[in-house]
Amino acid sequence: MRRGRLRVYLGAAPGVGKTFAMLCEGRRALERGREVVVGLVETHGRPRTAELLDELEVVPRRQLIHRGTVFAEMDVDAIIARAPRLALVDELAHTNVPGSRNVKRWQDIEELLEAGIDVISTVNIQHLESVNDVVEQITGIPQRETVPDEVVRRADQVELVDMSPEALRRRMAHGNVYGPEKVDAALSNYFRVGNLTALRELALLWVADKVDEQLDRYRAEHGIAAKWEARERVVVALTGGPEGDTLVRRAARVAARTKGADLLAVHITKADGLSGGDPALLTRQRALVESLGGTYHQVVGDDVPRALLAFARGVNATQLVLGASRRGRLAQLFARGVGVETIALSGSIDVHMITHDEVRRGRTRPSRSRAALTRRRRLAGWAVAFVLLPVLTATLVPFRDALSLPSFILLFLSMVVGVALVGGMWPAMTAAVGGSLLLNYFFTPPVGEFTISDPENLFALVVFVLVAAAVSTIVDLAARRTREAARAGADAEILSTLAGHVLRGEAAVPTLLARMRETFGLASVSLLERRPEAGQGPDDRSDPVAWRIVATAGGPPCGSPGDADTDVDVGDDLVLVARGRLLDASDRRVIEAFAAEIAVALRQERLEEEAEAARPLAEADRMRTALLAAVSHDLRTPLASAKAAVESLRSRDVDWSPEDRDELLATADESLTRLDRLVANLLDMSRLQAGVLGAVAQPVAVEEIVPRVIDDLGPPAGEITPDIPLDLPDVVADPALLERVLVNLVSNAVRYTPPGEKVLLTASTHGDHVEIRVVDRGPGIPPDAYDRVFLPFQRLGDRDNHTGVGLGLALSRGLSEAMGGTLTPEETPGGGLTMTVTLPLSLRARRPDGDTGGIAGAVPDEAPAGVEEASP
Secondary structure, eight states: OOOOOEEEEEETTTSHHHHHHHHHHHHHHHTOOOOOEEEEOOOOOOOHHHHHTTEEEEOOOEEEEETTTTEEEEEHHHHHHHHSSSSEEETTBOHHHHHHHHHHHHHHHHHHHHHTEEEEEEEGGGBBGGGGHHHHHHHSOOOOBBOOOOHHHHHSEEEEEEHHHHHHHHHTTTSSSHHHHHHHHHHHHHOOHHHHHHHHHHHHHHHHHHHHHHHHHHHOOOOOOOOTSOOOEEEEEOSSTTTTTHHHHHHHHHHHHHHTOOEEEEEEEOOOTTTTHHHHHHHHHHHHHHTTTTTTEEEEEESHHHHHHHHHHTTOOOOEEOOOOOOOOHHHHHHHHHHHHHHHOTTSEEEEEOOOOOGGGOOOOOOOOOOOOOOOHHHHHHHHHHHHHHHHHHHHHHOOOOOOHHHHHHHHHHHHHHHHHHHHHHHHHHHHHHHHHIIIIIIIISTTSSOOHHHHHHHHHHHHHHHHHHHHHHHHHHHHHHHHHHHHHHHHHHHHHHHHHTTTTTTOHHHHHHHHHHHHHSSSSEEEEEOSOOSSGGGGGGOOGGGEEEEESSSSSSGGGGGGGGGEOOOOEEEEEEESSOGGGGGGGHHHHHHHHHHHHHHHHHHHHHHHHHHHHOOOOOOHHHHHHHHHHHHHHHHHHHHHHHHHHHHHSSOOOHHHHHHHHHHHHHHHHHHHHHHHHHHHHHHHHHTTOOOOOOEHHHHHHHHHHHHOOOGGGGGGGEOOOOOOOOOEHHHHHHHHHHHHHHEEEHHSSSOOOOEEEEEEEEEEEEEEEEEEOOOOOGGGGGTTTSSSSSSSTTOOOSOOOEEEEEEHHHHHHHHHHHEEEEEEETTEEEEEEEEEGGGGGGGOOOOOOOSSSSOTSSSGGOOOOOOO
16 A cells, blocks of 8 residues: 655744645645545634635544543544545644544554555644744743654655735734734734744745755755755865965855855865875864854865865855965966866856965975875876987987997986886886887997997996886885875874864764765765674675664665675674775775774764663652752651640640640641641652642632632731732633642742732733732842752752752642643842743633634643643
């Protein structure tokens, strides 16, 4: 059975028309003859959206009962049994009611896709997990319903439903998104122009990244190497010279002219080490690139222009920045230079040649020897040998009578040394043998014959050949040593760059694989791990079933070591494999260094995962230790007071008056009440930590809870001023837990309120929430310490354990969140601290809202199917 295709309409904000676009597409598919059903669509009372449902088949929802309330959820089984070609399912990030088969709606959609049903869904940018914290920072409103980015990235199509902030605000003002009673609050809070503009930019950037990934995958799958100008990428080539700073800054300005353009710097290290460059300057220029928001790369290549362009095409660059050549005019007559060669081969990539101060100072040369024998040098040596021998002979023939044989031998020997310096041993040996024959024929009596009459002349020619061979051998050996040293220098430079990435914290396995692929110009690099159930035989290296891919970079990965062009064993069960070209044996040492570092990075990642799994156990142990240290005083004090009162009452030595007996009984009662409250708090805190605290959420009237809070406080109740509106809507909460929260907050406020001041207990409606505030006029808390006051087993500013275990605020926040609410501190105007408990309205207190993706019309905590996401 084929898997269904998923199409997602992504919106920048609620109200842009995602559901409307989805229904329009559903109707178009219906007109084309496809079977279309509506799995679940929220119209939120919008007439135009509801009209689109008239001709569509709607699958009845499944009724679920949660905590005494009936909720309607999508019936996945009914849709699968109906087996349509296309299902319309709204609100991808929705959380299902407890008792549903899946926790999230995207998991329901996954089942439909596995059943071969195509699905169209909707989601807002604020629901994507990767931008959740950014959205909260922008809007100040936490988003409780999220969906993993990977779910949306796996979609076959992602379409952005866009609308300018001004147009969206006009829609709201016309009543097309919210009811009239919510428009003003929404426009002045969540739907401010700045918020909508920022959300729109987030959506555009996210979709751009998604499209960029699809483009890269398409080009890799189809083997397309040509540049596609879908996105601006500026590559600057660094030689390691002092002009690099100028080039980097100029390239950064070029990239800045196009918003969103990427900046990449690349340094080409030749395999023979002849690329030159000052490592200190490269290090400084790499730091400059990264400070400007770019990335630094290093690539090995013998042909600098071709390696540079291969890198640029590999990253789909659109512009290439090079420095003007420092070569003199005479040198340019014999070789075009890197810049000219790059321009000639660049094709559709724009090349910028940047002038700089170093042009006037001439070409800088590396300090190491340049006598390494490249292929070009060897060819030049053969050419020099075959050209100079006849030229020199023809030049010297007229002087046979004027010069002696030793003079001719010295001139030929000089020519052989020159050939050795240019082309190495074999061209020089050929020149030596050819020169000896020419000397014999043209300059040794009898002239014109390959015979030697004088033994001394024979000896001279033999010495000539031996000296020429010795010089050629020494020159060739020096060249080889220079080449080896240069290669070692190039390897050291690569390893230095690798170490730099590790020191800067870039040692993640995918990053190291990507660096290795770039360095050696490979198509793909992957890390394979042998499956535990696989065998250890040699045949397993070609069996993809025996291996799993831990991480990969580049194009299609290798499924087994047998499919790779190069493989390196990292351990007993890990193999680093590469595809793209066969690597030289001399490269293996560097590859093994990469492999070792990748193995360390993988081990580090897995150790971090194990440490993360062990962290809750360590935290629990820390809390137990803190608990034992903190409760020693708090448990003993009320116990001692109660015990002393009871022992006094039982004493027969004292005849207590009725007033004394009442006072002792009151002391015992008060101490036992304190003890009971402490034990209850400890038990509730332990249940919160274990995640087993049961909260029975139901509609609760706040004005009914406040009197019980005042009664529980006892004498301190006289320092409280309650101000609860009689028309305050009901909230969804557990009455007992809400009472506990308010008692803890009020008692804490009374403790720090100076004499003569009152603690204000008030409440008001805000959007789909009720905010209960406990306002004191005490010393307050610095804003940077707000988070610390909610840590259990401590008080802000404690110096010992004689001021209580400090569970009140920590427990209050935990209980508030268990009821689907929040507890946040803020500064009281004029001095003091205000603690705000935010709870969702009950369903009966709500009115129909517009399609906000859960922002304004959310269902309360008793039905996580509509956990509040944001309030305008």
